[in-house]
Amino acid sequence: MGILSRSSVNRQSNETMRLLITTFAGIVFGFLIGLSFPTLSLTKLNLPSSLLSPVDLSNIKEQKPSPPITQTSSSSNQSLNLNDTTKIWVPSNPRGAERLAPGIVAAKSDFYLRRLWGNPSEDLTSKPKYLVTFTVGYDQRQNIDASVKKFSENFTILLFHYDGRTTEWDEFEWSKRAIHVSVRKQTKWWYAKRFLHPDIVAPYDYIFIWDEDLGVEHFNAEEYIKLVRKYDLEISQPGLEPNRGLTWQMTKRRGDRDVHKQTEEKPGWCKDPHLPPCAGFVEIMAPVFSREAWRCVWYMIQNDLVHGWGLDFALRKCVEPAHEKIGVVDSQWIIHQSVPSLGNQGETQNGKAPWHGVRDRCRKEWTIFQSRLTMAENEYFKSMEVGLSNLTAH
Incomplete structure (x- = not known):
């Protein structure tokens, strides 16, 4: 029994020694193998979730960030970098806002005035549906006062001041509710390009971009809007008093109708009766644009061309068919007084x-x-x- 006992002890000692040597050799071999290959990221492996779930990946870092995710297929989602699952990338958002959740993106704005106190949801008792802008000098204040009074509370009033004088207009009660933008010696098309971006004026169904020297005794803005809607005009203007100043035949008022869309000019002036100046044409002194038409026209206005000459002949590019969508409203007419105020600037x-x-x-x-x-x-x-x-x- 004593010999068997010593034999058993020796065998156990030998087996223990071999196990230790084998284990040590395996560790050394594994260490050498690890040095021979690049780092392997577990996040790149398509392992079953049951194997990954107990692994703490918080300390695993990628050498390079993954690009924005644009694919939505299930196979693509399986290969997503787990560190990027909390990032946002929405290609359909406006340019520059791709990293924002769509619900927080405010892509459009407006000219509605807000209070400095209270709940934002209670700021607006009404939202004007139309916008009228005048490019003005203080010398024409009486004329503008008469014009503004022709526009109801459904209109936001926006004054562009080319002479730098703004506070003096507070003598008129409506001026305290109007919006005033002042830059010296600039034209209305300069202002329009910089302050009437389509996404700013998006809340308004129609945008009036008018000069300061218009007589409005025979004009009512609400009635004008009704006629524009009735005759489906995307671009329009009031008729002009035919006996005052020089004007195109197309824009002269006709006393026997509400609206006209075509006219006859001097012989040879209109090669096509559906093209300007016989159709698809209004002048730039008092144009009115639908929201959709203005979006196109704004993009056509050139940054460095500030007077707008030539623009009236190109407005037809923005509506189709132009000879039906552009017209003159005769029963709501105005007088062009031809005051050369801006010329004197x-x-x-x-x-x-x-x-x-x-x-x-x-x-x-x-x-x-x-x-x-x-x-x-x-x-x-x-x-x-x-x-x-x-x-x-x-």
């Missing part, structure tokens, strides 16, 4: 009065705008031809 050059330089700039802008528009359209159609030829070649 220019500078005297070569001994000439300021308005001479302003008028020269207007004519130059007309030529530049027409050239740009023609060139842009020619380049587009040329690219379309090249694209079609490539398609047919393949």
Whole structure:
């Protein structure tokens, strides 16, 4: 029995020694193998969730961040970096807002005035449906006062001040509720491009962009809106008193109807009766745009061309069919008083009065705008031809 006992003890000692040696060798071998291969990230493995769930991944870091996730298929979701599951990337959001949850994105704004106190939801007792803007100088305040009174509380009043004088307008009660923007020696199209972005004026069904020298004795804004809706006009203007000043035949008031959309000009002036100046045409002194039409027109206004000359002939590009969607409202008409107030904001050059330089700039802008528009359209159609030829070649 004693010999068997010693034999058993020796065997156990030998087996223990072999196990220790084998274990040590395995550890060394594994260490060497680990040095020979790059780091393996568990987050890249498509392991069953039952294996991953007990693993603490909070200390596992990627060498490079994963790109924004744009795929939505189940197979793509399986390979998502687990660290990116709390990040937001929404390609359908407005540009620059992709990292925001859609519910917090405020893509549009308005001119509604807000209080400095109370609950935001209780700020507005009403929301005007229309916007009217005037580009004004203080010398024309009586005329603007008469004009503003023709617009009901359904209209937001916005004044663009080219002479820098704003506080003086508080002599009129309505001025305290109006919005005033002041930049010296600028035109209404300069203002419109910078302050009437389509996403700013989106709450308004119609946008009036008017001059300051308009007589409105025979005009009522609410009645005008009714006629615009009735005749489905996207771009319009009130008729002009035919016996006051120079104007196109298209924009002269007709006393026998509510609205007209076409006219006859001098022989040879209209190669196509559906094109300007015989149709699809209003002038730029008192235009009225639907929300949808203004979105297009705003993009067509050039940053450096501030007088708007030539724009009236191109408005038809923004509605279809233009000869039906553009018209003149005859029964709500105005008088163009032709006050050269903005012209006097220019500078005297070569001994000439300021308005001479302003008028020269207007004519130059007309030529530049027409050239740009023609060139842009020619380049587009040329690219379309090249694209079609490539398609047919393949």
